[in-house]
Amino acid sequence: MYIYIKRFFAVALVATTCLFSVPASADEPTQHEHEKVTESINEEEHKIEHKLEESEAKFDIGSMIMHHIADSHEWEITHGVVIPLPVILYSADRGLEVFSSSNFHNEHHEYNGYHLVHGDSEQIVPVDESRKIYDFSITKNVASMLISAVILILVFTSIARFYKNNKNKAPKGFQSAMEVIILFIRDEVVKPNVGPKYEKYLPYLLTLFFFILINNIMGLLPGSANLTGNIAVTMTLAVLTFIIVHLNANGHYYKHLVKPTGVPVPLLLIMIPVEIVGVFMKPFSLMVRLFANITAGHIILLSLFGLIFIFQSFVIAPVISLFALFLNFIEIMVAFIQAFIFTLLSSMYIGSAIEEHSHADHGH
Numbered sequence: 001m002y003i004y005i006k007r008f009f010a011v012a013l014v015a016t017t018c019l020f021s022v023p024a025s026a027d028e029p030t031q032h033e034h035e036k037v038t039e040s041i042n043e044e045e046h047k048i049e050h051k052l053e054e055s056e057a058k059f060d061i062g063s064m065i066m067h068h069i070a071d072s073h074e075w076e077i078t079h080g081v082v083i084p085l086p087v088i089l090y091s092a093d094r095g096l097e098v099f100s101s102s103n104f105h106n107e108h109h110e111y112n113g114y115h116l117v118h119g120d121s122e123q124i125v126p127v128d129e130s131r132k133i134y135d136f137s138i139t140k141n142v143a144s145m146l147i148s149a150v151i152l153i154l155v156f157t158s159i160a161r162f163y164k165n166n167k168n169k170a171p172k173g174f175q176s177a178m179e180v181i182i183l184f185i186r187d188e189v190v191k192p193n194v195g196p197k198y199e200k201y202l203p204y205l206l207t208l209f210f211f212i213l214i215n216n217i218m219g220l221l222p223g224s225a226n227l228t229g230n231i232a233v234t235m236t237l238a239v240l241t242f243i244i245v246h247l248n249a250n251g252h253y254y255k256h257l258v259k260p261t262g263v264p265v266p267l268l269l270i271m272i273p274v275e276i277v278g279v280f281m282k283p284f285s286l287m288v289r290l291f292a293n294i295t296a297g298h299i300i301l302l303s304l305f306g307l308i309f310i311f312q313s314f315v316i317a318p319v320i321s322l323f324a325l326f327l328n329f330i331e332i333m334v335a336f337i338q339a340f341i342f343t344l345l346s347s348m349y350i351g352s353a354i355e356e357h358s359h360a361d362h363g364h
Helices: 002-018 031-058 061-071 140-165 175-196 198-218 230-246 249-257 265-311 316-354
Strands: 075-080 081-084 086-091 097-102 114-117 123-126 133-135
Touching: 002 198, 031 230, 061 265, 075 140, 081 316, 086 123, 097 249, 133 140, 140 198, 175 198, 175 316, 198 316, 249 265, 249 316, 265 316
Parallel strands: none
Antiparallel strands: 075 081, 086 097, 086 133, 114 123
């Protein structure tokens, strides 16, 4: 809409200028003068349209957003600063092949019989379509996940070491802050929802919370990866919870699926399929909730920054920057909330599956 309004006023201005440039001494312009005015207007209009098309082509906000939230075979820190990542491929005819993704930096994005396809997500495909390959490459999301895993190991081993060496001393500094979070998750989330057997599931639920939290916060850093905004990652976390729930579920849980308490026998034909669908809807809701909230936050922030380049105005840029800064603080809060919600719901699902009471609430 902004482009069309700008084009309209530009054409109107050119037309007005050309019309008033006709000599005032001529009372009745000749046909030749009319043609010159028309040609001048058309020429200026084409120039303006060409400049606008060039401006639109230079900055495509949709492509910019998808490029930043999608996975990639290289890690772009900022424009022009790129870290190539290792490409690891396996095929029956060639075996294992390892090389740098920088080899695809050529006109055709091809190397050694492989082609890097750019789209919503990057893919490496063989030029010979009859070949079948398996891609185990270290992409940006995989690299970010490995970094977050190293951070988790370093943080918790240092905390464990402190408690081991200072058994009778109160924690201080970073250890004190982490203790508050750990005790909150244990006493306010896991213990009330899982029940007396909570200690068995506490390590998994604590790992789940801190893994999501660290990756949510890392995703807000400039040049970072959008790991928890990748639906494959959130699906894996949801499937892990699903497996733990159903490997540890007791007889009451499965009995509730095939014969819900208090439901008349004729309604079982309807209720049993509903209960089974509900079993799969729980991990599905976990997967979509985390993915959608994190991705939406990234898209909103990138859209705001994109408006600066679209309008190219010194008046709009400071306003958008301040608003984006405010939203960034909101996103930090969302990072904690989403980690908390995922852990809370996982605790509730585990608790409902292992509860011994025959009238247990199974998450309905």
